[in-house]
Amino acid sequence: MALILVRHAHAGARRDWAGDDRLRPLSPKGRRQSEGLVGLLEPFACQRVLSSPYERCVDTLRPLAERLSLRVEPLEELAEGNTSAALALVRALSDEKVAVCTHGDVVAEVLVSLADEDRLDLGEHPRQAKGSAWALEASGGRFVSAHYLPAREGTTEG
DSSP: OOEEEEEOOOBOOGGGOOSOGGGOOBOHHHHHHHHHHHHHHGGGOOSEEEEOSSHHHHHHHHHHHHHTTOOEEEOGGGSTTOHHHHHHHHHHTTTSOEEEEEOHHHHHHHHHHHHHHHOOOOOSSOOOOTTOEEEEEEETTEEEEEEEEOOOOOOOOO
């Protein structure tokens, strides 16, 4: 089983968005990346799809959820800045087949914590590009392996 930790796909620049940041949408590139995640993550047969409630995160996993006939479950624990809550959630989900989408700050902190606490090997140069994911496998309550899945763009027009 694998928990898939996803960094949301490309969104428009924060400085160019005048509205509530929670509503900032994916860019055309981000929509293509969200479509690309379907082929990348479908083989993991996730049984749940969880996301930060921010629009860009929910929309990153929406195509995958639709393909798997699931709904995206928004959780405040995955919101930007909620690193402690997100880490606790990831640990609680370690034995589930689940995709989890969150923000760059949260992904970085979760990975650093797992590397430190579980001695998880992230490789020499761990990455966390927008629209990318990490497949994290656990055993006995500890994360034991991590595989980086680079962002891929699908064919959505826009």
